[in-house]
Amino acid sequence: MLKQGENKKMTKEQFVFELEKIGAIKFGKFTLKSGLVSPFYFDLRDMISFPEILEGVSELLAERIKDMKFDVLTGIPYTALPIASLVASKLKKPLVYMRKEEKAYGTGKNIIGKFEKGAKCLVIDDLITTGASKIETAEAYEKEGVIIKDFVVVIDRSSKGKEDLAKSGYELHSLISLEEILDLLQEKDLITSEKINEVRDFTASISQPKKKKADVTNPLTLKLKKKIIEKKSNLVLSLDVTSQKEFFEILDEIASEIVMLKTHIDILDDYDENFVPKLQEYAEKYDFIIFEDRKFADIGNTVKHQYRNGVYKICDWAEFVTVHLVAGAGILKGLFDGMENRSSFVLARMSSKGNLINETYSRKCFE
Structure with missing residues (x-):
């Protein structure tokens, strides 16, 4: 693990191995926000307890998006918000964020931070699986007068996330893909071929036409x-x-x-x-x-x-x-x-x- 205070920047490969070391890459059965049951799970929430990893990923993201055009930056709570805060600071860009629950007191504002109506906002998130939650986020911001065109995720674990978002008029950018992670883990003998096939089969199934539902009995x-x-x-x-x-x-x-x-x-x-x-x-x-x-x-x-x-x-x-x-x-x-x-x-x-x-x-x- 990189030591605090070291000037050497973290590479994508190092980032993946650090995630594996802290248990952020998991295999088993996990119910995702979409309701799908996945054989693998990336849990990036604990990164906030590892400053060197948080710093490393924020630098990687800042480098990834530095030439993109946007007025404000946001992260989808909760996992991506501390990452977005660091990235915004590095790029000297204003940070805003959307409350997860509607505020019932004080100013009643749903978006925290200063922004102008019509401002273009770049959205950072930790992962993408199907893209549905990203579209929900964009719609919520657009109701408040903020323009969303681009999403940047740390890990793209989807099979067709980029295409799915494009259909709704949004562009997806990612730091690292699921395939890259699988390849890196396999190189270090940190995952079996059987598990890789299981992960790939699940990811491919997400984009397949839905099977006919069981007959109704009620x-x-x-x-x-x-x-x-x-x-x-x-x-x-x-x-x-x-x-x-x-x-x-x-x-x-x-x-x-x-x-x-x-x-x-x-x-x-x-x-x-x-x-x-x-x-x-x-x-x-x-x-x-x-x-x-x-x-x-x-x-x-x-x-x-x-x-x-x-x-x-x-x-x-x-x-x-x-x-x-x-x-x-x-x-x-x-x-x-x-x-x-x-x-x-x-x-x-x-x-x-x-x-x-x-x-x-x-x-x-x-x-």
Whole structure:
């Protein structure tokens, strides 16, 4: 390992071997941000505890991008941010960064640092696998008036990352590729040929056409798919009105065209015991599914009573409901334990401005 204080600059080859020494190059089974399960993983987060490696990679990156045209520099939190800070200092360029969570106090700014609207920003990140997260980053900056054209990554572990970003109008630059790393490790007998083949097979598979998904077995999902095919429509009607008269007048006009009706039964000012039977008659006559957008969000025992009892007895007539998983997976057991032909849509994201759902919550819902 290079000693602190040495003037000799780190080479790309030395950088790879230093990563291997500190355990940043791992082999096994790892779930990536994209949801893919990879047989290898580059964990560059611990570089911040090794000043000589951090200094070395920042110098390599500074040399790589010194002739590129940009106004400000950023790093994608958290791993790339300290790297970008050093690079910005070396190149005498302003640093900005995007908060991972929207700020709810103070100035409320999402981008920290000084920049002008229309400023061209170069983005540094540690890795690229599919490019999806890079595009999300660019879109977030562009909403704030910052122009993103180029991404620079320490390691390109993708098979077609450059091409994928190019399709969206961005250019990818990298310090070192996966193939270069594999070759260097093999030269030093730090990886077997079998493991190299496994890594290459996985990387190649990312760009292959997706295999046909397993057949759906959920009966309500099958029912929904069947209706979409039969009616040649995927139209869902959201009837958020407060009177039965208006509700059924609208339904009369469009019922034959829809595959699903979304209701908010608790906003009806004149709800009575005749509403549900009439709604069920419409569903039978016009062949659509009833979906109550209740957004259940409490503990299992509470939602059980909200769903099955009370004034509305939602479980008796709504085949689908919406559910927040904020209370944990137990909410689903509370709702559906012992029930047949009832299902839900999990609310993993919301479109409303200022909502508190973040990426971590969404990912946990999918898991």
